[in-house]
Amino acid sequence: MTPPRIAIAGATGYAGQQLVRILARHPGVRLTGAYGSAATEQPRRLPALARLWDGQVEPYDHDRIVASADLVVLSLPEATSAAVAPALLEAGCKVVDVSGAYRLRDEALRARWYPQAAAPLPPGTVYGLPERDRAAVAAARLAACPGCYPTTALLALAPLADAGLLAAGDVVVDAKSGISGAGKAASERTHFCENHGSVAAYGVFAHRHTAEMEQELGRGVTFVPHLVPLDRGLLATCYARVLPGTTAGAVAGAFERAYATAPFVRLTGDALPEIKHVAHTNFCDIGWRLEPGGTRLVVVACLDNLVKGAAGQAVQNLNLMLGLDETLGLL
Numbered sequence: 001m002t003p004p005r006i007a008i009a010g011a012t013g014y015a016g017q018q019l020v021r022i023l024a025r026h027p028g029v030r031l032t033g034a035y036g037s038a039a040t041e042q043p044r045r046l047p048a049l050a051r052l053w054d055g056q057v058e059p060y061d062h063d064r065i066v067a068s069a070d071l072v073v074l075s076l077p078e079a080t081s082a083a084v085a086p087a088l089l090e091a092g093c094k095v096v097d098v099s100g101a102y103r104l105r106d107e108a109l110r111a112r113w114y115p116q117a118a119a120p121l122p123p124g125t126v127y128g129l130p131e132r133d134r135a136a137v138a139a140a141r142l143a144a145c146p147g148c149y150p151t152t153a154l155l156a157l158a159p160l161a162d163a164g165l166l167a168a169g170d171v172v173v174d175a176k177s178g179i180s181g182a183g184k185a186a187s188e189r190t191h192f193c194e195n196h197g198s199v200a201a202y203g204v205f206a207h208r209h210t211a212e213m214e215q216e217l218g219r220g221v222t223f224v225p226h227l228v229p230l231d232r233g234l235l236a237t238c239y240a241r242v243l244p245g246t247t248a249g250a251v252a253g254a255f256e257r258a259y260a261t262a263p264f265v266r267l268t269g270d271a272l273p274e275i276k277h278v279a280h281t282n283f284c285d286i287g288w289r290l291e292p293g294g295t296r297l298v299v300v301a302c303l304d305n306l307v308k309g310a311a312g313q314a315v316q317n318l319n320l321m322l323g324l325d326e327t328l329g330l331l
Contacts, residue, residue: 007033007065010075011057014180018311024053026329032068035060066091079116095142102144113208128317131262143317148309150212152236156301159258167241170220174237178230233275235302248290272300282312282330
């Protein structure tokens, strides 16, 4: 059989280059093109990928893409994704979107947090967190990949919410991310001299990923992200109250049931995970501690923000949408 043809748009950013690295060696698909974010960009090569992929990133070209691809992965700014995705779908391509353009189902929230992407969701759009609903992803025309912070927090907390173990009230997500999570565009915030030897909180009560977490958990979330001087990696420490009488066994059972068939979630129990254990992989490691005799629960989850938090998760969705093994190209 002819393998499915894949194109990447936005291939020069950090997530885009990671996508090229994965898909150029993917055994079940054929990478037919990598494109920039605009038609005016100049062709360029990616030196870090020499001998892994010796093509060049071409200017964005809708006609070339739809003529040569069955599925397109968009690693573009939200406004650009919102502009090009409907046309790709209309041309018959499936789409996996790494941006935030299609993550929020509520139009008012989308207009608030992603005003340049506030158009109605295209038919067949799903929230693409495979561990939550593989069947929906497999049937999707457009998979909106979750953000790296929500991926970590939802994998840590959603099994507990689904099992009815969480008490009423907000949960707290205290998360630290490497600088690549801010994207490739330079700013004072991401300058080496500003970050080296420092840790800084940002976006308090003003981070758009909060709405995404609240959408999927169905409850309030107090979210505080921090920038740490790492190139990649994300660790979230999540604080919650469980119902009185909840046992450590009930907590462990909720996680084990949720992830019994999840190849990229590794449960570590009392051994709390670390970023170095997941860097450069598509794994999310989750550990937890329940207060002895009490109701306070701490869940620690970590992943690589460029792989499971972006490109790797996109490939998981791609695999499911094409009827391939979920782990192809990722293990």
